[in-house]
Amino acid sequence: MAELLVFPALIAYSEAAVAYAGELRGPGLAGRLGIWGARIGWLAQTALLVAQALSSDGFPWATWAGSLNLFVWLVVTGYLIWGCKPGYRLLGLVVMPFAAALLVLAWLGGGTGVRVADDAGALLAVHAGLMLAGLAGLTVAAGMAALYLWEERRLKRRDSGVLRLRLPPLAALERLEARVVAVSLAVVSCGIAVGLVGFETGDFDAAMAATLAILTFYGVSLVLRREGRLAGRRLAWVVLAGFALVGVVLPLTHFAS
């Protein structure tokens, strides 16, 4: 029965995605419906993850679909940290459709079922958990970068309604985006460090190389920002490019390995 919890989560996330589109007309009921959809969906998915954890002997999200399920939860958790503030609600416009789509994929792949047989060790579980949390952080940062570009475009085009929407100031959005990337990199680094415990020289594969490349890419962009050589829309594009690497290259290399 617990596996049915995926449906309220899915419905609530989808409702939030649609409601946030309504928020574009101006702050009001649609935004409140959106944030409540995200909250209710998150609660339902949390209950589902708890049920999965209780019914499993080891790490219940070891399959790709299971990992996707956990990843979606981490992304929505990251969003809710800021999304509850009215100024950051519209971040959900980017995050919630993405979360709903990935949850559908996880459900189709069987990642939302309970009683998943699993033999993964604790070390692997911690490694996977940290990596997924870091990647979820980078996803939220990409959402912020997309919101930055959208808001910047409206300001550039001198949209007369730009002040009617509740959007965070550009500088605040950029600052937060950089901080989220920095924290995510730290979490991914911890995940890599845990992974290295059981690492042997022959284990090095394309996925690991891609992860290190992504880590370097983001790290360099943060250093450039600190030196004042990367700011505003350029930084936003770099963060989005990094996310494209995370979303495309990482899965491809992972499955190829």
Add this chain to the structure above:
Amino acid sequence: MKLALVGVSHHRAPIELREQVAVDAAGATRLAAEIAHGCEAVVLSTCNRMELYLASSADDESLEGRAVAALLELAGPGAEALDQVVYRLEDESAALHLFRVAAGLDSMVPGEGEILGQVKAAFEAGSTGPLLDRVFSMALHAGRRARIETSIGESPASIPAAGAALAHQVFDGLEGRTVLLVGAGRMSEATARNLRSRGARIVAVANRTEEHGESLASRFGAETVALDALGPALATTDVVVTSTSAPGFVLEGPAITAALRGRRGRPVLLVDLAVPRDVDPVLASIDGCFVYDIDDLEAVVTTSLAGRRAEAVRAERIVAAEAGRLREWQASLTVVPAIASLRARAEAIRSAELARAERRLDALSQGDRDVVETVTAQIVAKLLHLPTVRLKEAAVGAEGVLYADVVRHLFGLDEHEV
């Protein structure tokens, strides 16, 4: 209880009339004390209105007359003209008007921010009692709710405010942000003042007439810059406000473009208040460069005012709900004496019966006597709870007085028992 409001406002009275009756904070306090003979009084004097609120616990029909007389006396020779535009409201409509005023719904610009503070100051300076305390407290609550639960006061309502709001949208807080003024026009000065009130620092002024430029720079504690040497200043400034009367663009050409490109995407807001324009619109294509001319700012203000008017509909609902709460409170006052009599009568019976049983209760321990005391008090309270609630409910409708009379009759409640 009686509440009367007499006043003039921007709706009907031109500035020439309003300024005759306007008083400062000390004058408002003095006037409130003068007219509050045996009643309560608050004087609300702002740029847009002069209103006298009087309240009395008795049905005092002279309240309105006294308020009008005080207002006309203030007007002096202009009393006759003022009398034509004075509005008079009573009781519920007077309270509703005050609620709307506090919410900014009666202001020239819906939701303007200052009125709530002005109502609070007037209330604190007034000679108030139970009725005006209640009415003004609820009005302030309604005003706060309107601002918190709607976005009626969020968007800018003037061009200087729009410029400052855009700067805030780009830079987050303006604390420590630097501003360059190009031209010493009145509008640019107003915009600069608005930016400074939000924490920005006016660092430089560039003007064709050196004297005007220096005068403006000294007012802001800024330095002067030559108009043909703006490049270096642009490389470090966050906001540029231009308002020269130059026939062509002032900010244009390779030097300006190079200075802006040198910022490497660091944002800069160019607010162009001049007609003809001072800023070459091509500069908007540079990364991080936001250019707003006077038409853009006017469009922002128009949109935000339209938004405020839409939000005003929601704010009106809040005000109506708060006015409903005040009505309920006022109505409940009609049955309060009957409820107090009923409870006093019940308590008297309970005490008398306990006194009669004193001898028999003597045999009980102190603990048991306390239990008897508590149980009898609870029985009385529970018995009277529902009649009390029903009486208050009836008071909200038109049947409050009838119910109160019935209760008095059924329980034989006399006036001296209250």
